[in-house]
Amino acid sequence: MQSQLPLFPEQASNFAGSIDGLMLYILLTSIFFSALITFVILYCFVKYRRRSKSEVGVAQEGSVALETTWTVIPFLLAMGMFGWGASIYVDYRRVPQDTLDIYVIGKQWMWKLQQPDGRREINELHIPVERNIKLIMASEDVIHDFFVPAFRVKMDVVPGRYTTLWFRATKPGRYHFFCSQYCGTNHALMGGWVTVMEPADYAAWLSG
Ligand SMILES: [Cu+2]
Known part of the structure; x- marks a missing residue:
């Protein structure tokens, strides 16, 4: 009844497919952003390191385009998790009549x-x-x-x-x-x- 590599149990009900799909979406999104953030931190460590004692930092003006992008994309991804999860939950808690x-x-x-x-x-x-x-x-x-x-x-x-x-x-x-x-x-x-x-x-x- 169990697959060879039992990361997930067998899928044997109407809920199994959608719950595993949502789980996978959350997992992959989390892995992607964890890896991305770690990479950017390490990259910036090296690229923007202080090269000489006399070096002075440069003021940053910020970027509306960048701010908007990193606000809107995570917002949509998180709302996707919420919306998908809520729709499964409603289905899960609303019992059909013909049981x-x-x-x-x-x-x-x-x-x-x-x-x-x-x-x-x-x-x-x-x-x-x-x-x-x-x-x-x-x-x-x-x-x-x-x-x-x-x-x-x-x-x-x-x-x-x-x-x-x-x-x-x-x-x-x-x-x-x-x-x-x-x-x-x-x-x-x-x-x-x-x-x-x-x-x-x-x-x-x-x-x-
Ligand atoms: Cu008990």
Whole structure:
């Protein structure tokens, strides 16, 4: 389920492509400007070094064109990050109407998951592929967090209130999920597997 060089987990939900794209855009922009600024600093160190004891600095007048360029370009790049991120976030937080609703309870240190028909599982979740899934989650004790790296979704699971999370799995397979809010001694063991199945297999599993 993992690529040879696991920099990124597998992409297996509707959110994975756009989140990875945004991540890559932010990463490449940051690398480009870090390298550029470092290079310019080193270049200016050498080029404008003091060559003799008597050398006097020359007053700089500034440049409107230069100021405008290095204000407008970073502004547009940063607004691109904001706009792209906001549009993904709105999609991520606005749950569609036609979801299959799964109830999730987190407790020290296990996950209890319940299908719409009442069928229950522990640390295992079976869902059909290409179907909008909504998790309705709560905690019995401390704060936990439901995280499926391959789906690029995570949400805190909190005592005393419900939180929700939606996604659409796009590839059948088995995907690891984790508790990603430190919750005590066995936090590291608090996880399980999401099994994404073809609709017919899911129906057979439900009735089996
Ligand atoms: Cu936990």
